[in-house]
Amino acid sequence: MVRVKSRYLLCEVNATDRNLLLQLDDRAVTAAVKDVVQRIHGDYGAALCSFGFSVKYLNAVTGIIFLRFPKRCYKLLWSALPFITSIEARGKKITCFLNCIYVGGTIRTCQKFLIRYNAHQLRRMLPKCKNEEERRDVQQAILDCCLTRNHTDESEDALESEEDE
Amino acid sequence: MSCETALPNLEALKKDSAPERYLKIRLELEKQEVSLSEVQLRFFIVSGLKSLHGEVGAALNFDVLRHDEASNITVLKVPKEGLVKLWSSLTLLGSYMEQRCAFRVLQVSSNPPDS
Numbered sequence: 208m209v210r211v212k213s214r215y216l217l218c219e220v221n222a223t224d225r226n227l228l229l230q231l232d233d234r235a236v237t238a239a240v241k242d243v244v245q246r247i248h249g250d251y252g253a254a255l256c257s258f259g260f261s262v263k264y265l266n267a268v269t270g271i272i273f274l275r276f277p278k279r280c281y282k283l284l285w286s287a288l289p290f291i292t293s294i295e296a297r298g299k300k301i302t303c304f305l306n307c308i309y310v311g312g313t314i315r316t317c318q319k320f321l322i323r324y325n326a327h328q329l330r331r332m333l334p335k336c337k338n339e340e341e342r343r344d345v346q347q348a349i350l351d352c353c354l355t356r357n358h359t360d361e362s363e364d365a366l367e368s369e370e371d372e
Numbered sequence: 373m374s375c376e377t378a379l380p381n382l383e384a385l386k387k388d389s390a391p392e393r394y395l396k397i398r399l400e401l402e403k404q405e406v407s408l409s410e411v412q413l414r415f416f417i418v419s420g421l422k423s424l425h426g427e428v429g430a431a432l433n434f435d436v437l438r439h440d441e442a443s444n445i446t447v448l449k450v451p452k453e454g455l456v457k458l459w460s461s462l463t464l465l466g467s468y469m470e471q472r473c474a475f476r477v478l479q480v481s482s483n484p485p486d487s
Contacts, residue, residue: 248428249421249423249424249425249428250425250426251424251425252426
């Protein structure tokens with residue numbers, strides 16, 4: 208049947224200064240993407256971006272964002288994302304770059320991928336733990352992911368913020 | 373002033389495998405005395421491409437093959453993939469130095485025009 212199809216890009220915002228990353232909000236990301244698409248693809252790109260583009264999910268702690276694009280022009284708009292060098296949020300300029308890690312057709316597939324990705328990141332963090340307390344926290348979080356998938360996101364987000372401080 | 377216009381057979385043009393397309397255009401200005409040099413025309417077209425298609429459009433590789441300053445008729449060469457971008461930005465270019473202007477496309481072909 209006829210359905211409006213779109214593509215969801217799962218991107219990671221890599222910032223040089225992680226404390227500034229916490230200032231991120233969805234309006235800043237929307238403005239940054241629209242600005243760079245206008246610069247790279249002109250009026251044509253800006254028109255494609257005006258309807259159908261939105262930021263669906265933003266996690267300031269881990270820097271993960273879901274961008275929604277219409278299916279017919281997502282590749283064109285995707286090609287402009289590497290040109291983002293900074294995002295202006297709440298008066299502060301965050302120097303960063305966007306790394307696209309997954310393209311999904313629905314938010315649910317992106318979410319499933321994100322859960323697996325976060326679990327994978329936790330396992331990578333385990334050998335890098337600096338003290339015993341951190342090591343126990345990470346091990347507990349990994350155990351939680353394996354046993355149940357419900358509370359995975361909150362515990363991982365809390366842990367990653369602890370790691371970074 | 374009569375000018376020949378060859379209506380392009382767009383379907384055949386799309387299927388043609390030649391890698392380049394040739395556009396014969398005429399710039400019509402409000403004040404007919406103003407004529408553009410080749411460099412000015414090139415800059416004007418690139419500015420139109422940049423406004424409609426951004427940096428990617430401005431980087432489009434097109435050549436000005438022949439330019440007649442008296443009649444403002446120009447022949448442009450462009451790769452096959454860039455024809456739509458170029459033609460659309462020529463269509464939407466509306467003003468040159470605060471006077472209204474229009475690009476009339478006289479001929480589009482995959483072989484260089486003879487005259």
